[in-house]
Amino acid sequence: MNDKTEELRDIFTDVTDGEETVTESQENTRGSLERDERTTEERLESVVTQMRERYEFETSLSDDELISVAKAFYEGDSDSEIASDLGVDEDDIFEARMSLHLVSENDADEVDLAAIRDREEDDAVLADEYDVGEAQIRRYRRVAAAEDESRAANDRYRDEFDSVLGDSELSEQMTTDVREDGLEDATEGMETDVEF
Structure with a gap:
């Protein structure tokens, strides 16, 4: 060692209180986001149970059937398809979807729910005004009530369903996209018109 190097070494040793090294071993830590260790079924069952305790469901469907309704709704199945299954x-x-706050865009696309939400007229008057049947007005009112109930709970249950069922579809889509992008990158520039 030359004099300069030895002098720097002495300064280093003084500053670090005699330690020969200042590196610290690194730990393998997990990310800051906590992962729910429960299965999808357990998480869905928990949401349905909480909702049953908080609201009076007007459905004869069991918890397992309600979970099936939620899954099918997120898969894009119609009420008739779910009913058939x-x-x-x-x-x-x-009614099960409304109880679970699972309102789709098509449930009231023909009418402004805010306009009928607080109307006190009976179904016949509104049906005549909107040129639809009374059953349709009752349906619209049920959709409005489900939305109000969901908002009163800060959309908590709908967010839970989104988290459980929406994330699984999203992660599947992201995995597929990554696979497709990786394949595209790997085959870029390759000749595909090869004759043997």
């Missing part, structure tokens, strides 16, 4: 009436599926 479960062997129940389509109106039962609609």
Whole structure:
């Protein structure tokens, strides 16, 4: 060692209180986001149970059937398809979805729910005004009530369903996209018109 190097070494040793090294061993730590260790079924069952305790469900469907309704809703199945799969009436599926706060864009796309939400007129008057049947007005009012109930809970339960069922679809889509992008990158520039 030359004099300069030895002098720097002495300064280093003084500054670090005689330690020969200042590096610290690194730990393998997990990310800051906590992962729910429960299965998808357990998480869905928890949401349905909480909702049953908080609200009076007007459905005869069991918790397992309600979970099936939620899954099918997120898969894009219609009420008639879900009803057919479960062997129940389509109106039962609609009521189950409303009880679970699973309102789709198509449930009231023909009417402004805010306009009928607080109207006190009976179904016949509103049906005549909107040129629809009374059953349709009752349906719209049920959708409005489900939205109000969901908002009163800060959309907590709908967010839970989104988290459980929406994330699984999103992660599947992201995995597929990554696979496709990786394959595209790997095959870029390769000749594909090869004759043997």
